[in-house]
Amino acid sequence: MEILLNGTRVAVQPGQTIMQAADSAGVHVPRLCNYPQLKPSGACRLCVVQVKGARGLVAACTTPVAEGMEIETDSPTVADARRDVLDLLVSNHPLDCFHCEACGDCALQDYAYQYGIKEGSYDGARRQVEVDDRNPFFRIDYEKCVLCGICVRMCDEVMGYGAIDFAGRGFTTLVSTPYGVSLDDSACVFCGNCVQGCPVGALVPKSQVGAARAWEMKKVRSVCPYCGVGCAIDVHVKGNRIIKIEGAESPANHTMTCVKGRFGWEFVHHEDRLLKPLVRRADAPRGAVGREWFEEATWDEALAAAAAGIARVRDGVGPDAVAGLSSAKASNEENYLFQKLLRAAVGTNNVDHCARL
Amino acid sequence: MTNSLDEIADANTILIIGSNTTESHPVASLRVKEAVRRGANLIVIDPRPIEVAEAATHWLQPLPGTNVAVLQGMMNHILTTDLWNMEFVDSRTEGFAEFVASLDGRTPEWAASVSGVDAGLIRAAAEAYATAERSTILYAMGVTQHSTGTDGVLTLANLAMLTGQIGRPGTGVNPLRGQNNVQGSSDMGALYDTLPGYRKVNDAAARTALAQAWGVADLPAQPGAAASELPDRIMAGEIRALYLMGENIALTDPDANHTRKALTRLEFLVVQDLFLTETAAFADVILPACSWAEKEGTFTNTERRVQRFYQALEPLGESRPDWQIIVELSARLGYPMPCASPQAIMAEIAATVPQYGGIAYERLGEAGLQWPCPTPDHPGTPILHREKFARGLGRFSAVTFRPSAELPDAEFPFVFTTGRSLYHYHSGSMTRRARPLAEHRPDAYAEMDPATGSAMGLQDGDLIRVTSRRGEVTVPVRLVPGTGSKVIFMPFHFREASANLLTNTVLDPVARIPELKVCAVRVEVAQA
Ligand code: SF4
Ligand code: SF4
Numbered sequence: 079m080e081i082l083l084n085g086t087r088v089a090v091q092p093g094q095t096i097m098q099a100a101d102s103a104g105v106h107v108p109r110l111c112n113y114p115q116l117k118p119s120g121a122c123r124l125c126v127v128q129v130k131g132a133r134g135l136v137a138a139c140t141t142p143v144a145e146g147m148e149i150e151t152d153s154p155t156v157a158d159a160r161r162d163v164l165d166l167l168v169s170n171h172p173l174d175c176f177h178c179e180a181c182g183d184c185a186l187q188d189y190a191y192q193y194g195i196k197e198g199s200y201d202g203a204r205r206q207v208e209v210d211d212r213n214p215f216f217r218i219d220y221e222k223c224v225l226c227g228i229c230v231r232m233c234d235e236v237m238g239y240g241a242i243d244f245a246g247r248g249f250t251t252l253v254s255t256p257y258g259v260s261l262d263d264s265a266c267v268f269c270g271n272c273v274q275g276c277p278v279g280a281l282v283p284k285s286q287v288g289a290a291r292a293w294e295m296k297k298v299r300s301v302c303p304y305c306g307v308g309c310a311i312d313v314h315v316k317g318n319r320i321i322k323i324e325g326a327e328s329p330a331n332h333t334m335t336c337v338k339g340r341f342g343w344e345f346v347h348h349e350d351r352l353l354k355p356l357v358r359r360a361d362a363p364r365g366a367v368g369r370e371w372f373e374e375a376t377w378d379e380a381l382a383a384a385a386a387g388i389a390r391v392r393d394g395v396g397p398d399a400v401a402g403l404s405s406a407k408a409s410n411e412e413n414y415l416f417q418k419l420l421r422a423a424v425g426t427n428n429v430d431h432c433a434r435l
Numbered sequence: 436m437t438n439s440l441d442e443i444a445d446a447n448t449i450l451i452i453g454s455n456t457t458e459s460h461p462v463a464s465l466r467v468k469e470a471v472r473r474g475a476n477l478i479v480i481d482p483r484p485i486e487v488a489e490a491a492t493h494w495l496q497p498l499p500g501t502n503v504a505v506l507q508g509m510m511n512h513i514l515t516t517d518l519w520n521m522e523f524v525d526s527r528t529e530g531f532a533e534f535v536a537s538l539d540g541r542t543p544e545w546a547a548s549v550s551g552v553d554a555g556l557i558r559a560a561a562e563a564y565a566t567a568e569r570s571t572i573l574y575a576m577g578v579t580q581h582s583t584g585t586d587g588v589l590t591l592a593n594l595a596m597l598t599g600q601i602g603r604p605g606t607g608v609n610p611l612r613g614q615n616n617v618q619g620s621s622d623m624g625a626l627y628d629t630l631p632g633y634r635k636v637n638d639a640a641a642r643t644a645l646a647q648a649w650g651v652a653d654l655p656a657q658p659g660a661a662a663s664e665l666p667d668r669i670m671a672g673e674i675r676a677l678y679l680m681g682e683n684i685a686l687t688d689p690d691a692n693h694t695r696k697a698l699t700r701l702e703f704l705v706v707q708d709l710f711l712t713e714t715a716a717f718a719d720v721i722l723p724a725c726s727w728a729e730k731e732g733t734f735t736n737t738e739r740r741v742q743r744f745y746q747a748l749e750p751l752g753e754s755r756p757d758w759q760i761i762v763e764l765s766a767r768l769g770y771p772m773p774c775a776s777p778q779a780i781m782a783e784i785a786a787t788v789p790q791y792g793g794i795a796y797e798r799l800g801e802a803g804l805q806w807p808c809p810t811p812d813h814p815g816t817p818i819l820h821r822e823k824f825a826r827g828l829g830r831f832s833a834v835t836f837r838p839s840a841e842l843p844d845a846e847f848p849f850v851f852t853t854g855r856s857l858y859h860y861h862s863g864s865m866t867r868r869a870r871p872l873a874e875h876r877p878d879a880y881a882e883m884d885p886a887t888g889s890a891m892g893l894q895d896g897d898l899i900r901v902t903s904r905r906g907e908v909t910v911p912v913r914l915v916p917g918t919g920s921k922v923i924f925m926p927f928h929f930r931e932a933s934a935n936l937l938t939n940t941v942l943d944p945v946a947r948i949p950e951l952k953v954c955a956v957r958v959e960v961a962q963a
């Protein structure tokens with residue numbers, strides 16, 4: 079099947095929406111309320127496009143393609159309609175991008191820039207809401223909310239908790255927990271998938287607040303270190319510190335994570351981290367337990383001591399008097415080397431990992 | 436898993452057994468929810484009132500330790516009502532007659548009398564599983580951490596073969612692995628009885644091939660000691676030196692007091708870890724390893740998907756990646772390993788492990804590859820056992836139900852069972868050092884049925900002392916409706932109230948997994 083997209087012939091799949099077809103053709107249609115894993119809602123009206131023969135503009139996220147359809151995604155009419163939508167949103171949005179965590183990574187900011195909206199032309203009252211800092215995971219600032227509904231649909235459609243919903247009408251509409259209680263006291267399980275989906279700075283991980291601008295962070299692809307689902311993640315780093323973790327696209331998780339994968343990384347920087355090798359003090363009594371019986375050593379000293387201890391038993395008693403436990407958290411490469419060390423360098427099958435526990 | 440995570444969403448019936456899916460494998464549970472929204476049946480066999488149980492169309496709440504009986508009752512019903520898949524059984528399996536004989540008398544009523552589950556519910560669940568176009572089984576430690584864990588797994592395989600619910604999309608017998616690379620550790624042969632690629636250590640041909648690849652004369656042919664056997668072997672003086680890479684056995688072993696005693700008996704202990712764990716405190720040498728964020732490599736997830744992770748940080752302090760430490764140590768043991776990088780190690784793995792033959796860093800991309808992937812142009816294998824089983828015909832196992840090793844009695848009247856909570860993980864050495872998680876769920880707790888609790892005059896947060904034949908812990912109680920009047924549950928992440936001071940070390944005879952899910956305890960009100 080073929081359509082004419084901004085004057086170019088493009089092959090499309092039947093059943094695709096205009097937005098999906100444009101995405102695969104590399105044409106970006108602006109959007110606020112669309113998220114790949116959620117059903118399209120058509121709420122934000124930013125994705126309107128012109129379709130030859132159609133009355134008025136149509137929403138690209140909900141309109142399916144048809145054979146021979148002629149589509150303009152950025153005609154002057156379309157651009158005017160988008161400007162109206164953006165103007166309304168910006169008029170009711172705090173323009174404090176200087177110190178917004180989303181600055182540089184904000185769909186509203188990007189589109190306002192693209193369509194030349196400097197400030198809103200409506201000067202009615204602007205929504206004013208207190209920042210909600212009550213849960214330990216993310217900060218909620220509904221003053222910045224554009225009511226795209228991604229968080230609400232994420233919690234309902236994907237997570238199945240429905241911890242939050244729209245409350246109120248018209249100008250006073252807000253996202254809220256039932257009775258406005260803290261998420262701590264709601265059905266929320268702090269997966270943070272809503273935070274990742276939020277296109278603006280309304281939902282922000284606390285670890286990011288005041289820590290890094292979007293353009294200062296490098297994003298490194300990784301895999302969650304917790305359970306066996308193996309969710310793909312992007313680790314956001316500034317100056318050798320993790321700032322936040324987000325879900326990445328993989329067949330394992332399709333950008334979703336749970337609370338551990340997204341918010342469970344601070345152990346990496348914890349003050350308890352061992353930063354130097356330790357060797358038991360010569361005067362430590364046999365079986366004495368605890369930090370006080372250790373002193374710091376160089377790697378050379380520690381490795382020599384470790385090898386000497388293992389070799390003494392291997393050579394003195396026999397290879398089967400040595401055993402090793404590998405780790406179900408270490409990589410494939412490390413597990414492979416570990417068992418190779420026990421089997422080839424020591425000569426025993428006394429190797430296992432704690433899969434069973 | 437025999438099948439892939441995404442297929443769960445397309446199943447018509449999902450049978451979850453011994454898996455607290457929403458808390459232990461939250462992102463896998465999203466597929467379960469998706470299927471249920473589309474109208475799938477959800478059968479949950481679990482003693483605790485967990486979230487998936489509450490969402491289930493059929494919740495079977497057996498006494499801990501009676502999974503096998505419930506499944507046998509289901510299979511007995513499937514046989515007597517002719518809901519089994521004759522074509523599949525005839526063409527794909529063997530051992531059917533002995534299997535059928537083993538179900539003699541294992542009626543739903545018998546299963547009900549053993550497990551406490553209503554016989555009608557057992558029948559309904561059997562029908563929902565057997566008659567659906569696509570039925571899938573998800574299971575976790577609630578099946579395996581029993582002295583009869585192997586029987587549990589074999590019984591699940593029996594059920595899938597009996598109904599032909601395997602080898603097709605949306606079906607299968609699917610273990611949800613607990614730790615992020617349990618699958619990979621096993622694939623790589625970090626096991627006492629198998630070499631990399633699941634070849635037995637007594638397989639002479641496999642040993643010769645590996646010995647040649649590794650440049651040694653021969654490899655040991657006798658199976659070694661399983662992790663769960665180490666404490667006893669150490670106490671017997673057979674094992675004198677231990678090298679631990681990131682395992683905190685002083686907290687995660689059952690009957691942890693026994694393990695701690697064994698650690699003091701060692702002649703030499705090397706611990707390689709991020710933290711000075713409860714276990715590291717016993718060591719002679721502690722080697723500081725760096726976290727996953729400070730190195731690169733691959734993990735293999737529960738659906739056999741090999742995925743790359745990249746280095747995000749420079750190693751903190753003087754810590755080093757585990758692989759570098761192993762290479763250094765090996766050289767000092769007189770066996771230099773010629774491995775310059777994780778990528779080079781993967782090349783060696785591809786050359787020596789048949790299932791990983793086609794795995795190479797440059798092929799992995801964002802989606803990774805699912806093994807078996809034997810050759811460089813193989814696309815990977817999302818579904819196992821499609822045309823035939825790995826061994827040819829699928830073998831039915833005749834299983835006899837055995838009760839748990841330690842059952843409640845007059846002195847220890849409650850069944851004690853352990854598990855995970857959503858916000859913490861394993862020994863807690865990672866999650867309890869992640870501030871938001873620790874803040875949100877700081878404390879240990881034990882769950883108890885409100886009726887039982889109030890009969891003892893307890894309220895939420897009151898301290899109780901839980902005692903087994905091996906130890907005792909004092910912990911605040913949470914009264915959770917539906918827990919079951921004879922059941923006490925505790926998560927095992929908390930060092931100040933370590934559930935594993937109570938648990939039983941008795942092992943499954945085949946898998947050598949300890950019975951962490953069932954022991955007998957008594958409960959008393961403790962003074963604050
Ligand atoms: S964090 Fe997860 S559970 Fe909580 S509101 Fe957001 S989507 Fe819902
Ligand atoms: S909080 Fe964010 S995701 Fe939720 S409705 Fe507002 S803008 Fe959209």
Ligand code: SF4
Pocket residue numbers: 302303304305306307308309331334335336337338339340459460461462463
């Ligand atoms: S993010 Fe959660 S579900 Fe995903 S791998 Fe990590 S722990 Fe498992």
